[in-house]
Amino acid sequence: MAESPRDWFASTDSAGDWMAVDGPDHDIVVTTRIRLARNVAGFPFRARLDAAKARAVESHLAERLKKLLFERHCISKDLARELDGPRAVFFSRRKNLSVMVNEEDHLRLQVLGPGRSPEALLEQLCDLDARIGAQVAYATHPRFGHLTSCPTNVGTGLRISVMLHLPALVWSKEIEKVFDAAGKMKLAVRGYHGEGTSYVGDFFQVSNQVTLGKSVDRLLADVTKVLPKLVDWERDVRRGVRKEKTRTLEDRIWRAYGVLRHARRMTSTEAIELLSSVRLGVCLGLLPQLPLRLVNELLVLSQPAHVQLLAGRELDDDSRDLARADYLRKRLAETG
Amino acid sequence: MTEFCQRCQTEAAKVHVTEIDKDGGKVLLHLCEGCAKGHGLPASTPPTVLAVFKELVDKASTVSRTRDRQCPECGITFAEFKAKGRFGCAHDYDAFLARVVPLLERVHGASEHLGPGDAVAAAAVPDPSATASGAAPAAPAPVLPPPARKSAADQAAQELKRLRRELVRVVKSEAYEEAARLRDRIQALEKDLAKGFEVDG
Numbered sequence: 001m002a003e004s005p006r007d008w009f010a011s012t013d014s015a016g017d018w019m020a021v022d023g024p025d026h027d028i029v030v031t032t033r034i035r036l037a038r039n040v041a042g043f044p045f046r047a048r049l050d051a052a053k054a055r056a057v058e059s060h061l062a063e064r065l066k067k068l069l070f071e072r073h074c075i076s077k078d079l080a081r082e083l084d085g086p087r088a089v090f091f092s093r094r095k096n097l098s099v100m101v102n103e104e105d106h107l108r109l110q111v112l113g114p115g116r117s118p119e120a121l122l123e124q125l126c127d128l129d130a131r132i133g134a135q136v137a138y139a140t141h142p143r144f145g146h147l148t149s150c151p152t153n154v155g156t157g158l159r160i161s162v163m164l165h166l167p168a169l170v171w172s173k174e175i176e177k178v179f180d181a182a183g184k185m186k187l188a189v190r191g192y193h194g195e196g197t198s199y200v201g202d203f204f205q206v207s208n209q210v211t212l213g214k215s216v217d218r219l220l221a222d223v224t225k226v227l228p229k230l231v232d233w234e235r236d237v238r239r240g241v242r243k244e245k246t247r248t249l250e251d252r253i254w255r256a257y258g259v260l261r262h263a264r265r266m267t268s269t270e271a272i273e274l275l276s277s278v279r280l281g282v283c284l285g286l287l288p289q290l291p292l293r294l295v296n297e298l299l300v301l302s303q304p305a306h307v308q309l310l311a312g313r314e315l316d317d318d319s320r321d322l323a324r325a326d327y328l329r330k331r332l333a334e335t336g
Numbered sequence: 337m338t339e340f341c342q343r344c345q346t347e348a349a350k351v352h353v354t355e356i357d358k359d360g361g362k363v364l365l366h367l368c369e370g371c372a373k374g375h376g377l378p379a380s381t382p383p384t385v386l387a388v389f390k391e392l393v394d395k396a397s398t399v400s401r402t403r404d405r406q407c408p409e410c411g412i413t414f415a416e417f418k419a420k421g422r423f424g425c426a427h428d429y430d431a432f433l434a435r436v437v438p439l440l441e442r443v444h445g446a447s448e449h450l451g452p453g454d455a456v457a458a459a460a461v462p463d464p465s466a467t468a469s470g471a472a473p474a475a476p477a478p479v480l481p482p483p484a485r486k487s488a489a490d491q492a493a494q495e496l497k498r499l500r501r502e503l504v505r506v507v508k509s510e511a512y513e514e515a516a517r518l519r520d521r522i523q524a525l526e527k528d529l530a531k532g533f534e535v536d537g
Binding site for chain 1: 450
């Protein structure tokens with residue numbers, strides 16, 4: 001409780017275990033994120049939740065969650081804040097598990113892990129769901145399952161998102177085929193920040209599009225069965241590019257590293273794009289001095305909100321770009 | 337000027353029939369609804385296509401008026417939901433059932449939640465792109481009561497509502513061939529519903 005949210009987010013190790021680079025296929029699969037959307041029976045959804053009722057939902061849940069999670073030493077943070085009504089976020093000590101209260105749904109349970117590890121993560125999340133479900137009456141329907149604010153989440157309330165780094169597929173323009181294939185398999189491919197974001201820095205989130213009419217196991221299988229294919233595909237193309245366009249590839253990677261090391265002003269989009277090239281370089285063994293974990297961290301910490309947290313104040317666009325470039329230079333200089 | 341029933345002479349004649357007698361001659365009958373029934377005739381003159389349209393459009397516009405009715409719990413209307421994409425409460429799924437089901441079908445390709453119990457069925461579904469490295473997840477799924485199967489009659493009733501709305505739309509756009517097709521389907525469905533719906537798979 002002593003640590004303020006700002007310290008917590010901004011401390012360099014705060015990125016948490018999910019940043020680790022020991023997950024399966026971590027050179028291509030950056031993270032796996034799974035969430036469950038739940039609502040509490042007897043309360044209106046967010047769209048019709050007035051301040052008083054929102055407070056009631058928050059205290060109803062906080063009371064149970066705190067008890068449930070603190071007792072098990074699972075949750076160490078309560079970042080309750082009054083932003084757009086009473087909301088709260090609970091994090092596990094290892095920071096990979098979070099419970100958000102009064103987001104789009106009353107409850108969003110989320111788990112984040114490094115690399116391709118959805119089975120274990122899902123088990124963890126379902127366990128948490130069962131424990132919360134034993135204390136809280138969820139809004140369910142005999143036909144539709146778990147009821148959610150948005151009908152795109154109804155049924156299981158489950159979204160499995162796997163963040164992939166596919167620079168070679170983007171480079172070779174084969175990424176279009178990935179989109180086609182994913183669409184046919186009812187999987188959504190989204191950009192770096194998820195829903196409604198454009199593709200930046202060759203990072204893509206692959207997730208299940210439907211949540212209703214399939215079991216949790218089936219939804220998991222739908223996502224997991226395509227991952228090894230995508231990973232192999234990207235690896236193949238990486239090998240090809242490395243063999244046939246060695247100089248071009250090396251130039252791109254070193255150029256990106258050089259700009260990150262020395263630039264004085266940088267937008268978040270440019271940072272992601274350059275870090276993407278550098279990440280590829282690290283994975284191909286071209287930048288041996290640079291730990292992959294650092295690159296993963298920088299991808300997160302160079303985002304606007306994090307840059308401001310690191311600076312300790314709100315910044316306008318230009319000062320943010322200056323602060324970002326400073327931070328990246330400093331962190332990369334540490335590695336020599 | 338009211339024409340009276342030729343048979344009872346008391347009720348207004350509403351059924352007008354031209355019968356052909358044994359010799360091929362026409363006999364005009366003007367009967368009230370009661371006497372027509374006794375005569376083995378339908379209670380009214382077979383409706384013209386236009387009359388059917390009118391009746392159906394009237395029915396459908398009743399539906400479209402109720403379309404804007406509010407959820408009794410949270411007060412949200414379907415129009416409000418459509419504008420925001422977010423429901424107001426758990427009751428909306430039932431309050432707007434007839435519109436929720438097609439919506440879910442469109443989004444998810446399904447309108448029924450499968451409990452955790454279909455893992456076997458899922459595994460049995462042939463996967464053309466399986467790599468044999470198939471994950472066999474054993475994650476405990478959220479516990480939910482098994483979904484109640486929807487009765488065929490419910491489905492038919494919903495389909496009927498959908499068809500009626502569709503009819504209003506096509507009549508407005510003066511696509512009469514399509515309207516006639518819809519009318520036939522509506523009538524067939526109504527008949528099915530009336531005699532107890534049988535599933536055709």
